[in-house]
Amino acid sequence: MIRFVQWATWPLLLTTSCLILSVGFTTPGDIDVFGLAVKPELIYFNLSYAWIVLWLLLLERLLPYRAAWQRKDGQTGADLAHTLLNKGLVQFTIVQLMGMSFFQHREATMLSTQPLLVQASVGLLAAEFGLYWAHRWSHEWPLLWRFHAVHHSVKRLWLINTGRFHFVDSNLSVLASVPFLLLTGISMNAIILVSAITAYIGVLTHCNVATRCGFLSYVFNTPNLHRWHHSLVPTEGNANYGQNLMLWDQLFGTFFIRPEAELGEIGIAERMPARFIGQLYVPFIWKRYQRAP
Numbered sequence: 246m247i248r249f250v251q252w253a254t255w256p257l258l259l260t261t262s263c264l265i266l267s268v269g270f271t272t273p274g275d276i277d278v279f280g281l282a283v284k285p286e287l288i289y290f291n292l293s294y295a296w297i298v299l300w301l302l303l304l305e306r307l308l309p310y311r312a313a314w315q316r317k318d319g320q321t322g323a324d325l326a327h328t329l330l331n332k333g334l335v336q337f338t339i340v341q342l343m344g345m346s347f348f349q350h351r352e353a354t355m356l357s358t359q360p361l362l363v364q365a366s367v368g369l370l371a372a373e374f375g376l377y378w379a380h381r382w383s384h385e386w387p388l389l390w391r392f393h394a395v396h397h398s399v400k401r402l403w404l405i406n407t408g409r410f411h412f413v414d415s416n417l418s419v420l421a422s423v424p425f426l427l428l429t430g431i432s433m434n435a436i437i438l439v440s441a442i443t444a445y446i447g448v449l450t451h452c453n454v455a456t457r458c459g460f461l462s463y464v465f466n467t468p469n470l471h472r473w474h475h476s477l478v479p480t481e482g483n484a485n486y487g488q489n490l491m492l493w494d495q496l497f498g499t500f501f502i503r504p505e506a507e508l509g510e511i512g513i514a515e516r517m518p519a520r521f522i523g524q525l526y527v528p529f530i531w532k533r534y535q536r537a538p
């Protein structure tokens with residue numbers, strides 16, 4: 246039974262969430278929520294996200310990957326604060342995009358009339374290209390690493406620190422990927438599906454659940470693969486930059502996997518303030534902060 250849960254967790258949570266979201270695509274009209282007319286896609290996306298989160302909270306207790314990662318690290322408040330700030334900014338960016346005239350009156354393109362899964366696959370590949378390079382530069386360019394280090398500074402991986410990104414870091418990812426997504430000319434529903442899949446795969450990557458993913462880790466960014474990305478060892482951590490897919494890593498030679506090896510310590514070699522506010526401004530005083538006694 247345990248083996249089944251280990252193997253089924255990742256693919257089953259991903260596919261069932263997509264199915265829940267698909268109900269939103271086929272529900273006609275808006276849904277009345279306390280007198281507010283809300284798009285069904287938004288409601289079903291939130292339901293599907295809650296579905297994954299609740300399962301992961303349960304599985305992190307019952308079937309942890311590392312028992313030591315269940316212990317408090319004093320970072321939960323900071324993790325949640327980064328997540329909320331990022332969520333607000335991403336919503337803001339989406340509202341700005343919706344306000345653009347070309348986005349409101351988009352005409353049918355060659356792709357936008359194709360089946361939703363075909364459109365979403367193309368959209369995912371295009372968005373991933375931007376995400377891959379934004380992430381890779383964040384590791385290879387010291388100026389960007391100062392911001393990305395906030396994400397890597399955690400000493401344990403669990404559901405709650407999935408969204409722990411410096412807001413400059415998360416905005417760069419959005420700016421690097423959204424133009425590629427829009428250039429494909431896919432429909433609005435396909436854009437929603439790509440964004441939802443990114444959210445699902447994202448929340449799964451940090452879960453402290455003893456998942457087994459096998460060959461899926463060669464194609465997708467699974468928790469088993471992403472843990473290596475957080476390794477303190479540079480050759481292990483400076484790899485696997487894809488946020489959803491590993492295709493660009495495979496093509497550009499940055500794919501790294503060691504299915505049988507035991508992951509060592511995770512984190513960063515540099516110092517990081519313990520508090521949220523300090524983490525927000527430390528990239529701007531990085532060298533001074535690292536030199537300080």
Ligand SMILES: [Zn+2]
Pocket residue numbers: 380384393397474
């Ligand atoms: Zn990284």
Ligand SMILES: [Zn+2]
Pocket residue numbers: 396450451471475
């Ligand atoms: Zn991570």
